Amino acid sequence: MSNNNSILLIDPDFDPATSLNCSLIVKMGYDSFSYAIINKEKNKVIAVFDEQECEDVVKKLTDKIKTDSYLGLNFNDVKIASYSANLINIPTELYSEESLEANAQYFAEPHDGNLHVQAQPYFKFNSIFAFDKKTSAIFENFKDAKIYHESAGLLNLATTATDGLFLDFTVGSFSALFVKNGKVIFQKSYDIENTDEFNYYLLLIKNQLQITEETSIKLSGIIHEKDQRHNVISKYFTKTTMLLPQSDLALEALEDMPSHYYTTLLAIYKCV
Numbered sequence: 001m002s003n004n005n006s007i008l009l010i011d012p013d014f015d016p017a018t019s020l021n022c023s024l025i026v027k028m029g030y031d032s033f034s035y036a037i038i039n040k041e042k043n044k045v046i047a048v049f050d051e052q053e054c055e056d057v058v059k060k061l062t063d064k065i066k067t068d069s070y071l072g073l074n075f076n077d078v079k080i081a082s083y084s085a086n087l088i089n090i091p092t093e094l095y096s097e098e099s100l101e102a103n104a105q106y107f108a109e110p111h112d113g114n115l116h117v118q119a120q121p122y123f124k125f126n127s128i129f130a131f132d133k134k135t136s137a138i139f140e141n142f143k144d145a146k147i148y149h150e151s152a153g154l155l156n157l158a159t160t161a162t163d164g165l166f167l168d169f170t171v172g173s174f175s176a177l178f179v180k181n182g183k184v185i186f187q188k189s190y191d192i193e194n195t196d197e198f199n200y201y202l203l204l205i206k207n208q209l210q211i212t213e214e215t216s217i218k219l220s221g222i223i224h225e226k227d228q229r230h231n232v233i234s235k236y237f238t239k240t241t242m243l244l245p246q247s248d249l250a251l252e253a254l255e256d257m258p259s260h261y262y263t264t265l266l267a268i269y270k271c272v
Contacts (some may be wrong), residue, residue, distance in 0.1 A: 005171075006051035011253045014046045018040065019073035022046060023209050024142070027265045028082035028135070029150055030191055032170040033061045034265050040076060044250035048262055052171040052222065057083075058134045063143050071209075079138060081148040081268045083189065085109050087129040092119075095126045112136045116147050118271075122159040123184050127151070146271075151175065151187060153267035154236060157220075158184075164216030165205075166243070167233070168264050169223045174198065176205055185209060195228040199235075206236055218243045220263040 018039070025036040034050040049069060054060045054112040065071050086107035100115055111130035129149045139145055154168050158179050166177040172193070178186040186209055191199045205211065213236060220243040223229055233240055242260040245251060249266060251259055 005053045006049070007257070008047070008049045009253050009257060010047040016070070016073055019075055020068060022075050023269060024071070024073075024075040024078045025077070025265060025268045026080040026142075026145075026256055027150065027153065027268060028057055028061060028080070028138070030083045030171075030189060031055075031174045033057050033064075034262070035071065035271070036262065036265055037070065037082075038249070038269055039267075041236065042250065043219065043248055044247075045253050048254060048265070049249045050261070050265075058138060061138055063200050071141075078142040078145040079148065079268050079271065080142065080145050081150050081152050081271075082131060082138075083150040084111075084129050084131050084135070086111050086131070087127060087149055087151070087166070089120070089125045089127050089184070092121075092126060100128065106115075118148055120153060120155060121183075122180075123155070125184070127155075133243065148271055150189070152271045153176070153264035154186070154220075155168075156270050157218075157264065158217065158269045160246075161218060161243070162216060162217050165211060165237075166218045166220075167223075170220070171222050174201075174229075176201075176222070178205070178209055178211065193242035197233060198229050199232045202232060202236065211227070213237050214239060218240070220260050222259070222261060235242070 021041050023038045023040055027034050031054055032052045037047040037164055039046050074242050086109055088103055088106050108146050116129050127149055139147060154166055154177050158166060158177060163179050168175045173191050175189040184272045217233060217237045217240040219240060243263045244260055245266040
């Protein structure tokens with residue numbers, strides 16, 4: 001444990017000299033960041049670091065890069081998924097590279113001018129997103145990193161699960177993804193200060209999207225059965241399950257923590 005907000009889980013047998021056989025996965029959220037090291041040959045999670053309740057995620061991660069020897073290793077590949085309010089989804093049949101720049105006018109916040117595109121063939125749309133200059137500067141620390149929006153992990157999980165409302169939590173925020181008949185109906189992240197705020201946003205989502213109480217609710221991240229947020233969910237829905245990481249990953253390094261904490265982080269490993 002590094003401090004009250006962070007934790008490092010690591011395979012005691014990990015040899016840093018084998019890092020070229022590994023993938024580094026980094027996830028930057030609204031108020032948190034985490035990373036995982038995965039041995040590609042053994043399909044095994046080697047390490048997970050997680051830091052919650054960050055007032056400035058970019059600064060925290062920048063400082064971590066300077067002091068964390070694992071982040072300085074040479075990896076086979078690096079994938080980084082980061083939160084940004086600048087995200088729009090364009091149906092595949094309407095997407096055109098020639099009009100890519102025109103989509104930037106719909107972004108909610110200033111950005112550095114570099115537009116990223118992530119195809120979602122299962123859901124038949126392309127995600128277009130952009131980051132501010134501070135966030136983009138983080139990417140420069142990792143050679144040839146593949147860049148994704150933070151939602152990539154949750155969308156990847158939704159391609160292998162049945163329809164439902166996916167809720168992924170940090171200590172101070174949550175992301176919602178509603179899939180019906182194999183289509184993404186709704187996708188958004190929320191900053192929440194307390195349980196009452198979460199109750200408000202969840203009820204708003206339920207009512208506006210006309211989600212029934214029998215809808216399957218799939219939970220991941222920092223949430224526990226019978227904690228305050230779980231109790232709120234149970235007021236409105238009868239079917240809740242914890243989303244676990246893909247079963248083909250060896251998870252011995254995570255045995256001391258609930259593995260659903262890191263489901264969306266590890267799902268980024270499967271993104272192409």
